[in-house]
Amino acid sequence: MKKNLFIALEGIDGSGKSTQVKLLTEKLEQAGHKVYTTCEPTDSPIGKIIRDIFTHKMEADHRTIAGLFVADRLDHLLNKTNGIIKKLEEGYTVITDRYYFSSYAYQSTHMDLDWVINANSLSANLLRPDLNIYIDISPELSIERLNRGRTSIELYETLENLQNVREKYFEVMEKLESVEKVFITDGNRPPATILDEIWANIKTQFELSETV
Ligand code: ADP
Numbered sequence: 214m215k216k217n218l219f220i221a222l223e224g225i226d227g228s229g230k231s232t233q234v235k236l237l238t239e240k241l242e243q244a245g246h247k248v249y250t251t252c253e254p255t256d257s258p259i260g261k262i263i264r265d266i267f268t269h270k271m272e273a274d275h276r277t278i279a280g281l282f283v284a285d286r287l288d289h290l291l292n293k294t295n296g297i298i299k300k301l302e303e304g305y306t307v308i309t310d311r312y313y314f315s316s317y318a319y320q321s322t323h324m325d326l327d328w329v330i331n332a333n334s335l336s337a338n339l340l341r342p343d344l345n346i347y348i349d350i351s352p353e354l355s356i357e358r359l360n361r362g363r364t365s366i367e368l369y370e371t372l373e374n375l376q377n378v379r380e381k382y383f384e385v386m387e388k389l390e391s392v393e394k395v396f397i398t399d400g401n402r403p404p405a406t407i408l409d410e411i412w413a414n415i416k417t418q419f420e421l422s423e424t425v
């Protein structure tokens with residue numbers, strides 16, 4: 214039985230990724246796993262540049278943004294103190310809020326999808342998630358949730374863009390069906406119901422027991 218998994222949560226903005234990362238972490242910890250949670254964009258200096266662009270403190274071309282995400286992801290994997298690969302070696306189950314599928318979906322609305330996939334091939338060859346969990350909500354619900362919880366709107370958070378991003382997610386999940394494990398869950402249900410479905414899937418797929 215493989216004990217420490219690498220799981221990526223994916224979905225459009227406001228789909229409930231951070232909520233499920235938290236709930237899934239609790240569930241795995243109760244089952245006796247050491248869990249390390251992380252996210253992209255990261256807290257590294259590269260991640261900070263990306264966040265400054267997203268909050269309109271800086272401006273950059275979409276191609277530059279795509280390149281920054283590639284670099285941020287490589288540091289996320291390879292960083293010697295808190296990189297994902299190191300954490301996995303230390304026995305942690307790692308859950309990340311977004312990974313390369315986010316680049317495939319978000320950046321390919323502005324540039325060629327194959328370019329984005331190729332640009333991320335170093336990361337994909339270093340580490341593919343044991344499971345990508347895609348939380349599906351409509352772009353309309355996304356905007357509704359974002360408006361409820363935020364005072365300002367970030368780059369990419371418009372209805373039209375989120376419609377395109379959701380379509381791209383489905384396009385790329387189908388395109389990479391033979392190499393990526395993806396579990397799609399309906400995000401328009403109570404958080405506990407979504408967690409139950411995710412947990413049932415993980416338990417069956419990876420033969421996890423409640424007490425490890
Ligand atoms: P993300 O990390 O994907 O942006 P969050 O987990 O931060 O999403 O959720 C966005 C907003 O929606 C938050 O206010 C959160 O409380 C709420 N939310 C999350 N999951 C659900 C759900 N299943 N049903 C209703 N509201 C939810």
Ligand code: TYD
Nearest residue numbers: 225226227253254282311315316319320369
């Ligand atoms: P995030 O902080 O996860 O936002 P949210 O919690 O609202 O989902 O991500 C910030 C933005 O970064 C989000 O709009 C998606 C975008 N993004 C990309 O465009 N490409 C990527 O590779 C990643 C990881 C995120």
